[in-house]
Amino acid sequence: xxxxxxxxxxxxxxxxxxxxxxxxxxxxxxxICDEFLENRYELxxxxxxxxxxxxxxxxxxxxxxxxxxxxxxxxxxxGDFSEREKVLKGLGITA
Numbered sequence: 001x002x003x004x005x006x007x008x009x010x011x012x013x014x015x016x017x018x019x020x021x022x023x024x025x026x027x028x029x030x031x032i033c034d035e036f037l038e039n040r041y042e043l044x045x046x047x048x049x050x051x052x053x054x055x056x057x058x059x060x061x062x063x064x065x066x067x068x069x070x071x072x073x074x075x076x077x078x079g080d081f082s083e084r085e086k087v088l089k090g091l092g093i094t095a
Contacts, residue, residue, distance in 0.1 A: 025064035028081040
């Protein structure tokens with residue numbers, strides 16, 4: 001695990017198996033991260049079916065859900081992340 005320095009993003013994505021929406025969310029999110037956060041992010045992908053306790057502990061209320069752990073403030077984004085501008089704004093990234 002890399003050191004959390006300013007400008008380094010720690011992201012946790014909750015999905016539901018290999019559903020079409022989950023696959024699309026992963027693809028869209030990775031594309032955004034690779035373009036705007038190259039070498040400055042850690043993305044953990046969690047299948048809600050395999051880790052229900054983590055879903056409960058993180059208070060995940062919808063899937064797919066992205067939780068931005070760092071940098072502060074923590075944010076939660078829901079959807080397939082196809083609306084790039086909304087995702088960038090939600091993550092606090094200026095394009």
